[in-house]
Amino acid sequence: MNSLSLRLTEYVSCLQPATGRWRMILIVVSVCTATGAWNWLIDPDTQKVSFFSSLWNHPFFTISCVTLIGLFFAGIHKRVVAPSIIAARCRTVLAEYNMSCDDTGKLILKPRPHIQ
Numbered sequence: 356m357n358s359l360s361l362r363l364t365e366y367v368s369c370l371q372p373a374t375g376r377w378r379m380i381l382i383v384v385s386v387c388t389a390t391g392a393w394n395w396l397i398d399p400d401t402q403k404v405s406f407f408s409s410l411w412n413h414p415f416f417t418i419s420c421v422t423l424i425g426l427f428f429a430g431i432h433k434r435v436v437a438p439s440i441i442a443a444r445c446r447t448v449l450a451e452y453n454m455s456c457d458d459t460g461k462l463i464l465k466p467r468p469h470i471q
Contacts, residue, residue: 360456360461364459364460365460366441366460368460370437374436374438377431377435384422387415388422391416395409400412438458
């Protein structure tokens with residue numbers, strides 16, 4: 356059991372740096388998109404021109420929005436929560452053996468159920 360716990364902990368901790376980078380990328384692109392959207396919405400010319408002309412006049416918003424959509428199509432939402440997905444799947448399997456694990460991959464032994 357100890358090797359299972361060590362391997363799971365090692366695997367989850369190995370994912371943490373990549374997950375942190377993907378989270379930072381997502382945060383930066385989201386803030387850029389929100390900032391661009393705010394500037395796009397408060398521009399008085401936005402209401403006077405067509406939608407596509409308005410997007411053409413605000414390239415920062417357009418590029419950041421397209422980048423954000425592209426990141427979601429590329430699966431960034433899965434990469435950001437990958438350690439949680441793995442821990443949840445391990446909990447499902449370990450539940451059959453009266454065990455569980457935390458989000459860092461450490462094994463939790465549950466007391467045996469008493470059958471009367």
